[in-house]
Amino acid sequence: SKPGMSQPMLTDDAADWNLAVPAEFAKALLANRLRLAATAASPSSRVGHVTPGCLGGAAGSAISVLGNTKFACGVSASVVELSAAGTAAAAAGCHPLLAAGVVLNADLPPVCSRAFRPGPPSDTAQALTVQVSDALAQSGCLDAAQLTVGPRHRLQLHVDAVCLSADGSLPDACLLAVSAALANLCLPRLVVPADAGHDDSNSGPSVRSTAAADVGVRRCPSGEKFRPAVLRPGSAVICTSFVAIDNDQLLSVPDGREEALPGAAIVRVFTAGGGDLPVCVVSVQMVGEAASELVGRCCREAVERHAACLAGPLAR
């Protein structure tokens, strides 16, 4: 993150040295103020790039590119009918994001890296899902009231973030895509007819009949669309990762090679805010040990990067 960092071109000897002793090679580069990460090439690459609304199969979508890490996020919406008692019973004991009606999953398929195998999600994918879910739930940027449809119905959002290329800073790119996809959400206008039948039976959160006639909610025949502000206007939830080496050097938005450096600590700062909400640090997660001054510096840089993201790729 220091000014003056540039991306060198590796000669064959340097590439062999990097392959044999990557830790020493990385330290030698840093001693000469050099970084190999694609995110260090320019300030814009450190902020990332987002393409909203690029996937037609989803109601809201975005593809984020952060260096060599790429995420595609799609949001689908469904209508659920909940009784008041069922809502309370279902909300008790489950994640706040699920209770708010947002089902989020982050997937790391084998297509994005050799490290991930086909089958059930890896520990990294499950941890990423938990990190992103917690950040969204604690951010205060989600407005669950926007999901209400009539007195007895609610929208339920399925947010699926799929990694296309994994090269470090996975939560950064994932949250960038999720924030952009939620801001890009566009749904058909829904109406609840006045003569919709009311089912007073209290059957709780168990499966109700999924036949369309039972839901009672209809699409507007004119094809009108509306954009629910699930994410408060102008706000976003962003993660900024740092790698602290020897409690001295700080590398922001590291790539996979820098994250794997032995003896380095990884600090992930989750920030939220924007628009009418002040930008603040939601949580800080650390792997390894880092001095408190360094963590404070990470928080300050993360807030600066949050503002840059709001002004850049997430500008609406």
Add this chain to the structure above:
Amino acid sequence: RNSQLPISDHVMPLDRYRNTALVDGIDVRALPLAGDSPAPASQGKQQQQQQQHWFQRRLVQDTVGSGYVEFGDTKVLCSVHGPIEPKRSVLTDAGAEQSRAQLQVYYKLAPFASHQAGRVSYLPDETERRAASFLQDTLAPSLRLDRLPKSRIELHCLVLEDAGCCLATAVNCACLALVDAGLEMYDLVTAATVCRPVGATDWQLEVGDGSNSCGSSSVTLAYMRSLRQVAGMLVEAAEPLQPRVVSAACRICEDPCKMTHSSLRQFLLDCLPADDRTAKIA
């Protein structure tokens, strides 16, 4: 994180590792229109537009080779891993297993890929397994697998958006990824799909704009232009088709396959450095 799973009469495989909804819902796209008004008729295309493929390679960092293809709105990403250690199988002959590389294909739709109402499950279904099997049977003959004994090649295919002609686009993308990985091939494999909607008698080329939802039958042809050989063919129909009908469909597929072959070849030539490009053309 373990949310309460709904009780269902249908025995479905449970996905215990991911977040699931508290209550089942109905996709907003599947909701009927208010006022009992009929659904708006889909705007059929009066003239089939020749859609172009858009190719890109080297999108995925941590792989040997990768490719990305867009055909209209259909988007497919493929990556190749290997050569890696082969899988041991007691059913295969040990000699045959070691003399040639094994090609293993995985095919998956993203949860938000479908233009039809409803999400695609994370768990692979029969359609995806059939598509993976078709890709494997189609691409294996075109590869010089005998040049890589005692090894395995993995091809992973992810469909980001399925707006029609998905399988053929996956074949084209897989071929691009294999070339990017530097694997020797006898020829480029390109594919096209024709379909015949319900009640129609003529085959029409399937395009990736979400307009044709062929409910009756479809034929996907994979073709190697230089060798003038069919690499694979998949016929999906509700009722058996006459051989002459299938032959007619294959003849219609041949020209689009040749055009895609030319486009792909030109793209790969353009990716070469200038000096190598001159040598290749010469």
